[in-house]
Amino acid sequence: DYALYHSKFHSKGHPVLFSKEHESTILGQRKMEQCLIDANLEEELQVHYQPIVDTHSGRTVGMEALARWNNPQLGFVSPAQFIPAAENLGIISKLTTILMEKALKVASSWTTDTYLSFNLSASDLASPETPLKLMAIIMRSGFSPKRLVFEITETTMMVNFERANEVLRPFRDLGVEIALDDFGTGYSSLGYIQKMPIDRLKIDRAFVSDLEAKKISRDIMGTIVDLCSHLEIKCIVEGVETHKQLELVQLLGCHLIQGYYYSKPLPTDEANEFLKQNTNASMNDWQLVS
Numbered sequence: 528d529y530a531l532y533h534s535k536f537h538s539k540g541h542p543v544l545f546s547k548e549h550e551s552t553i554l555g556q557r558k559m560e561q562c563l564i565d566a567n568l569e570e571e572l573q574v575h576y577q578p579i580v581d582t583h584s585g586r587t588v589g590m591e592a593l594a595r596w597n598n599p600q601l602g603f604v605s606p607a608q609f610i611p612a613a614e615n616l617g618i619i620s621k622l623t624t625i626l627m628e629k630a631l632k633v634a635s636s637w638t639t640d641t642y643l644s645f646n647l648s649a650s651d652l653a654s655p656e657t658p659l660k661l662m663a664i665i666m667r668s669g670f671s672p673k674r675l676v677f678e679i680t681e682t683t684m685m686v687n688f689e690r691a692n693e694v695l696r697p698f699r700d701l702g703v704e705i706a707l708d709d710f711g712t713g714y715s716s717l718g719y720i721q722k723m724p725i726d727r728l729k730i731d732r733a734f735v736s737d738l739e740a741k742k743i744s745r746d747i748m749g750t751i752v753d754l755c756s757h758l759e760i761k762c763i764v765e766g767v768e769t770h771k772q773l774e775l776v777q778l779l780g781c782h783l784i785q786g787y788y789y790s791k792p793l794p795t796d797e798a799n800e801f802l803k804q805n806t807n808a809s810m811n812d813w814q815l816v817s
């Protein structure tokens with residue numbers, strides 16, 4: 528249509544026409560950005576925790592920290608929206624440090640050896656100060672770096688491979704593991720995997736949703752799982768929702784699972800409760816077999 532054609536081909540230095548929809552999206556984006564700038568982030572940001580389960584032992588081995596923003600004006604805003612906005616506004620460092628502080632405080636209270644998986648964005652790695660701030664927060668928390676995992680997307684890792692490597696080295700030296708997140712949605716250069724400083728690989732949930740219907744998806748996942756096992760990289764499958772999907776993923780050789788099938792991301796109290804019940808359950812199993 529004309530508006531689209533016009534904005535696509537005549538936007539440079541010319542007035543641009545938008546459809547009503549397009550206009551409201553831009554206004555919504557502006558409003559969200561303004562709320563983010565004005566927000567009391569200490570108060571409005573929360574962390575939810577999603578279990579990562581080892582199907583061999585039935586135990587929750589890890590929890591992924593996922594950011595939640597509850598704004599008095601906007602209500603809950605998805606991290607898929609506000610994280611990129613915070614990056615563009617140049618304020619992601621503030622969010623990352625607040626989230627890290629909160630997540631480590633909660634994880635330090637766990638009585639299990641469950642690891643904490645924490646997402647970092649490209650700007651976090653590119654920033655001259657953020658890595659130092661994170662290091663200080665980790666040290667102050669008393670939480671063992673050996674129980675910490677940084678999740679970094681393929682795209683982030685590839686944008687500046689040398690820089691990512693350099694920034695991550697001191698953390699890896701302390702025992703922090705690196706997980707390649709959303710694997711299969713970015714460049715997916717298999718050749719790069721062996722050069723990357725990674726300990727874990729998280730297969731994106733896009734593959735899981737196609738698993739039942741498409742043989743090609745099963746073949747691809749099976750190949751990735753095999754590759755990981757040859758390279759001694761731990762493989763986690765994200766987005767398992769049904770029992771059928773769980774069976775297929777296990778059949779393909781992967782036993783580290785994250786998804787709604789086990790649990791959605793949980794607020795602090797419910798996450799603590801989940802861990803408690805999970806520990807009790809596996810201890811009972813252990814008593815039965817021993």
Ligand code: C2E
Nearest residue numbers: 593594606607610626646647648766767768785786787792
């Ligand atoms: P991600 O790191 O890949 O996190 C997994 C996302 O998949 C989460 O969405 C989770 O709720 C969702 N998910 C997990 N299992 C299932 C399932 O079985 N079915 C479906 N439909 N979804 C599932 P969420 O919490 O909305 O986060 C979206 C993205 O926002 C994250 O993707 C991550 O890239 C980013 N993000 C979240 N928290 C942070 C953070 O603290 N820092 C940074 N830099 N990024 C974050």
Ligand code: MG
Nearest residue numbers: 591646678708
């Ligand atoms: Mg993640």
Ligand code: MG
Nearest residue numbers: 708709729765
């Ligand atoms: Mg992911």
Ligand code: MG
Nearest residue numbers: 708709731732
């Ligand atoms: Mg994702």
